[in-house]
Amino acid sequence: MAFKKSNYDPTWKEEIAPRIKKRDGFKCVNCGVKQRARGYRDKFDKWVECDAFMEDWAKRNGIKIITIHLGVAHLDQDRTNNDDNNLRTLCQRCHLRHDHPHKMRERFLQQKFSKPSPTNAERRIETSKAKVIFPPNI
Ligand SMILES: [Zn+2]
Numbered sequence: 001m002a003f004k005k006s007n008y009d010p011t012w013k014e015e016i017a018p019r020i021k022k023r024d025g026f027k028c029v030n031c032g033v034k035q036r037a038r039g040y041r042d043k044f045d046k047w048v049e050c051d052a053f054m055e056d057w058a059k060r061n062g063i064k065i066i067t068i069h070l071g072v073a074h075l076d077q078d079r080t081n082n083d084d085n086n087l088r089t090l091c092q093r094c095h096l097r098h099d100h101p102h103k104m105r106e107r108f109l110q111q112k113f114s115k116p117s118p119t120n121a122e123r124r125i126e127t128s129k130a131k132v133i134f135p136p137n138i
Pocket residue numbers: 028029030031032033090091092093094095
């Protein structure tokens with residue numbers, strides 16, 4: 001689903017999301033990383049927080065350093081359901097992983113039930129038909 005700001009409560013950004021982040025201790029409730037932490041995930045997917053020295057070492061070794069930006073996820077994917085029990089603070093990775101199966105399901109349903117967009121060849125045929133049906137006024 002494309003990002004639709006209108007789905008969110010008008011107080012989402014200023015009130016709801018900050019309140020939930022505070023409730024969850026400004027940490028991802030799934031993996032425990034803290035807001036604005038800097039570091040990387042190792043080959044076992046474990047978070048490695050970096051101080052300035054380690055960050056410098058990591059960069060020299062080609063490791064990409066990221067900054068954690070916490071978000072608040074709707075567990076049921078319903079952006080209008082702002083019940084506290086439906087909201088969890090998650091890091092980018094955990095948020096994407098949480099949303100992934102829902103997005104795949106949505107994409108599958110869209111493909112299954114929507115008319116496929118016409119190919120260029122089909123568009124050309126439609127255009128040529130239109131010329132026959134609607135001749136230009138002389
Ligand atoms: Zn996380």
